[in-house]
Amino acid sequence: MKINTALKLALKKTPRTPDEFDKLPEHVAIIMDGNGRWARKHKLSVSKGHRQGTETLREIIRHTDDLGIKALSLYAFSTENWKRSEEEVAALMQLILDFFASEIDELDAKNVRILILGDKSGLPEKQRETLKEAERRTEKNTGLRLNIAVNYGGRAELVKAAREIATLAVNGSLPVDAITEETISEHLYTRGQPDVDLLIRTSGEQRLSNFLLYQNAYAEFVFPEILWPDFTVHDYDLALDAYAHRERRFGRRIGS
Ligand code: IPE
Ligand code: IPE
Numbered sequence: 001m002k003i004n005t006a007l008k009l010a011l012k013k014t015p016r017t018p019d020e021f022d023k024l025p026e027h028v029a030i031i032m033d034g035n036g037r038w039a040r041k042h043k044l045s046v047s048k049g050h051r052q053g054t055e056t057l058r059e060i061i062r063h064t065d066d067l068g069i070k071a072l073s074l075y076a077f078s079t080e081n082w083k084r085s086e087e088e089v090a091a092l093m094q095l096i097l098d099f100f101a102s103e104i105d106e107l108d109a110k111n112v113r114i115l116i117l118g119d120k121s122g123l124p125e126k127q128r129e130t131l132k133e134a135e136r137r138t139e140k141n142t143g144l145r146l147n148i149a150v151n152y153g154g155r156a157e158l159v160k161a162a163r164e165i166a167t168l169a170v171n172g173s174l175p176v177d178a179i180t181e182e183t184i185s186e187h188l189y190t191r192g193q194p195d196v197d198l199l200i201r202t203s204g205e206q207r208l209s210n211f212l213l214y215q216n217a218y219a220e221f222v223f224p225e226i227l228w229p230d231f232t233v234h235d236y237d238l239a240l241d242a243y244a245h246r247e248r249r250f251g252r253r254i255g256s
């Protein structure tokens with residue numbers, strides 16, 4: 001890309017089109033962090049911070065779909081988030097219901113296929129049914145793979161995979177020697193999907209917090225210092241552009 005074009009694009013605030021990127025990731029994962037700090041900054045309750053965060057979520061999903069990216073994984077609630085106050089957990093659970101009630105028609109109409117990553121059985125019944133219904137309703141869709149992590153932990157996901165694989169080995173349907181990296185991938189929630197290419201975590205924190213441990217093995221990381229409710233489509237485009245200029249090596253020596 002010419003320097004002039006790169007400069008023009010950096011200044012451009014309107015959403016970019018796919019041809020304005022040198023390359024796009026197939027799978028983007030986002031740790032949507034900073035709702036609490038945003039609420040504190042605006043002297044609002046933490047629930048208001050989470051609610052504002054769902055506005056960002058809508059825009060980011062829409063833009064991901066417009067760009068033709070194959071998969072988007074969003075961290076909405078971790079297995080560790082149960083440690084928060086009862087009031088905050090209740091607000092987050094309510095937001096899950098509200099989000100699907102207002103978005104499911106549009107997502108389905110856009111051919112988006114929804115998958116919940118995490119243990120739905122550990123959720124209250126209403127949330128569990130809503131999430132199952134969203135998956136069921138969109139399971140034949142062939143567009144964007146939208147993965148929403150709810151009651152998700154990367155280690156718990158690996159334990160689940162280990163148990164499933166061990167069961168197959170014990171009952172004789174899978175020889176131990178036949179267990180490969182692909183076997184593990186096929187027993188993760190994201191089975192059949194590409195590994196994460198780009199991981200974005202907003203708010204300036206630089207850690208995985210137990211998100212997609214196996215799938216992020218070779219992901220490129222971008223850490224915008226922006227709280228999730230303030231994160232715009234333009235900021236997203238900048239993160240995607242940063243990805244486009246990364247040199248991915250996968251252990252090889254490039255250029256010799
Ligand atoms: C992330 O925002 C959203 C969830 C964990 C659900 P936080 O609530 O963690 O925001 P901070 O880190 O306190 O600012
Ligand atoms: C990770 O954020 C979980 C989600 C964004 C849903 P946290 O804010 O819970 O992570 P830590 O506690 O800062 O590592």
Ligand code: MG
Binds near residue numbers: 033034035
């Ligand atoms: Mg946080």
